[in-house]
Amino acid sequence: MSKALLQLLVKYRTEQNLLVSTKQNLWRKQVITWLEYNVSSHRINHILGVEATCIHLAKCHQLPEKKAAKAGLLHDLAKFFPPDRLLRIARKANIEIDEISQQHPHLLHADVSAVVAQQEFGVKSTKILDAIKNHTLGNPEMSSLSCIVYLADKIEPNRGNTNELNRLREIATDNLYQGVWETSDYTLQYLVSDRKLIHPRTVLTRNWALRKVKKTASL
Numbered sequence: 415m416s417k418a419l420l421q422l423l424v425k426y427r428t429e430q431n432l433l434v435s436t437k438q439n440l441w442r443k444q445v446i447t448w449l450e451y452n453v454s455s456h457r458i459n460h461i462l463g464v465e466a467t468c469i470h471l472a473k474c475h476q477l478p479e480k481k482a483a484k485a486g487l488l489h490d491l492a493k494f495f496p497p498d499r500l501l502r503i504a505r506k507a508n509i510e511i512d513e514i515s516q517q518h519p520h521l522l523h524a525d526v527s528a529v530v531a532q533q534e535f536g537v538k539s540t541k542i543l544d545a546i547k548n549h550t551l552g553n554p555e556m557s558s559l560s561c562i563v564y565l566a567d568k569i570e571p572n573r574g575n576t577n578e579l580n581r582l583r584e585i586a587t588d589n590l591y592q593g594v595w596e597t598s599d600y601t602l603q604y605l606v607s608d609r610k611l612i613h614p615r616t617v618l619t620r621n622w623a624l625r626k627v628k629k630t631a632s633l
């Protein structure tokens with residue numbers, strides 16, 4: 415290939431990349447502006463921590479970084495919606511409202527955030543939408559992208575610097591399933607000690623991830 419043609423190709427690729435990244439940056443800025451109006455500044459720090467942790471975990475586990483970043487940025491869109499709004503949107507979107515979610519509509523913020531991601535920000539990827547839906551309770555058989563967002567929500571840097579969290583951060587970097595299992599245990603312990611109702615999906619998620627780890631270990 416001639417030098418001139420090579421230079422032209424490099425120039426074209428650079429321009430295309432810039433175009434893509436500018437579009438993405440613009441989209442990201444739009445989401446952050448929306449968040450500034452709809453969640454607290456403390457929650458925005460958490461969301462940005464989740465986004466960064468999603469990118470880190472995606473790199474560690476060879477998963478699509480852009481999808482992980484998007485899911486992380488969008489996971490808590492409905493975090494501050496009041497219970498009646500969560501219930502109304504959930505009913506309209508045919509989201510299953512079980513007994514525990516009926517009593518604690520806050521648990522619906524994960525499913526409702528996926529609805530907002532679709533409606534406000536045009537997200538179509540089922541993988542991203544599922545990862546948003548699964549971030550609080552997990553889900554047995556969830557995808558690796560969902561595992562990443564589930565983990566990132568619990569271990570992002572703003573959650574603290576305890577030995578237990580640092581241990582979970584290391585595990586999540588090494589093994590996604592062990593991360594999901596042990597992070598679910600961590601959440602369950604917190605719910606028990608705080609005398610909160612436990613949604614059974616976290617127990618199912620924990621058992622699923624534990625079985626995955628044991629199965630791999632016995633191969």
Ligand SMILES: Nc1ncnc2c1ncn2[C@@H]1O[C@H](COP(=O)(O)OP(=O)(O)O)[C@@H](O)[C@H]1O
Nearest residue numbers: 521549550551567601605610611612613614616
């Ligand atoms: N398995 C569960 N059963 C019941 N409540 C849960 C469960 N997992 C998380 N929660 C509660 O749901 C709320 C939302 O969880 P989460 O999305 O992780 O929010 P946060 O980012 O505020 O911790 C938390 O206050 C937590 O107590």
